[in-house]
Amino acid sequence: MGDEPVGGGPVHLTLRMGPKLTRPVPREVVEALLSLQITSTAGERSGFQMAFDLTKRGAITGTLLPEGFFDPRTRVIVSTTVRGVPTVLLDGLIVRQEVGASNQPGQSTLTVTGEDLTVLMDLEERTDRFPNLSPAERVRRILGRYVDYGIQPDVRPEQISQPPRQQLRVEYQSATDLGYVNELARANGFTFYLVPGPVPGVSVAYWGPQRRLGTRQHALNVNMDVNSTVDQLTFAYDGAAREEPQVRWQDPLSRESTLLPQPDIGPLRPPLGRRATPALKRRRLAGTAKLGLEQARAEALARAATSADSVTGSGQLDVNRHGYVLRPRELVGVRGAGVTYDGDYYVTSVTHNLTPGSYQQNFTLSREGLVARGTTVRP
DSSP: OOTSOOOOOOEEEEEEEEESOEEEOOHHHHHHEEEEEEEEETTTOOOEEEEEEETTSSHIIIIIIIOOOOOOOOEEEEEEEEEEEEEEEEEEEEEEEEEOOOOHHHHTEEEEEEEEEEGGSOOOEEEEEETTHHOOOOOOOOGGGGGGGGGEEEOOOOSOOOOOOOTTOOOEEEEEEHHHHHHHHTTTEEEEEEEEEESSTTTEEEEEEEOOSOOOEEEEEOSOOOOOOOSEEEEEEOTSSSSSEEEEETTTTOOOOOEEEOOTTTTTTTOEEEEEOOOOEEEEEOOOOOOHHHHHHHHHHHHHHHHHHOOEEEEEEHHHHSHHHHTTTSEEESSHHHHHHTTEEEEEEEEEEETTEEEEEEEEESSEEEEESSSOOOO
């Protein structure tokens, strides 16, 4: 939907709910929906919150709520349709409900809060062993447990290959599936998240580097008079954010300890700014001496890459005014902020705020340097 212009056109919302297989909710539920908020952040679980009008004689109060229609673990799928093109914004589970009863007519509400389907991976701690499996192969095996919910893996190979050596080490999981997958992602400078869609009931589980290549989204314009599409946009440069990792590795045969050279993060984080910000801090990583050489190099690369983004931006836009829906975890250009802060950014997070007749988005951006690398961005 992000490439379908929405300016001047209606945005239709579709809500599906059910225990595992979902179906469109009754008309009374749609009419009672007061607000919907969905937050998606790179490397984190997406969350949502819906508020409904709780009239005393309505279907929600009389039948749906007592029958468990909004109980925790109920699956919720939210889609929007623009010019006949549907897009899935959320596929998740309810984890909490709250009822606010009021003496004032029309002030009683039902609020349900939930998270995306990765919450399923965080319900049970497991102990498992993975002989002769690389990190990517372990992630694929874990994700295979959730195909019943339509989760399809998109797992990328590690930047630094870590071939398994069963004769030296057998890798163990002693955590929830989500905790272990996130631990493997962190150790390789990767990110893990679910992308709902492209059709209701299907999600793509992405495990790999941040997507910093490819087509940019339509630019965010600020301080450009009638051409401005963003209400506000604030930038910050945190000089203490970037770290230079100090990683030592011990040769198991000679027992000699070596300080590994600083890794090149370019292949993992293609630069978006022309003037890279320097690392003001040096951080010694613990526990790397007894790792395999490849694992120690991967840890060094991961820390250098994940701390690189010292330039951030945050703002708010009206979707109808901007003309497009801003998607998280992709690239977008900025115009009108000046030479220092114009250019391409990675969209770190997006919060969708939908109420009847309104669709607002709060967003955060990041990159590792100042000054745009190119002279133009996608309009």
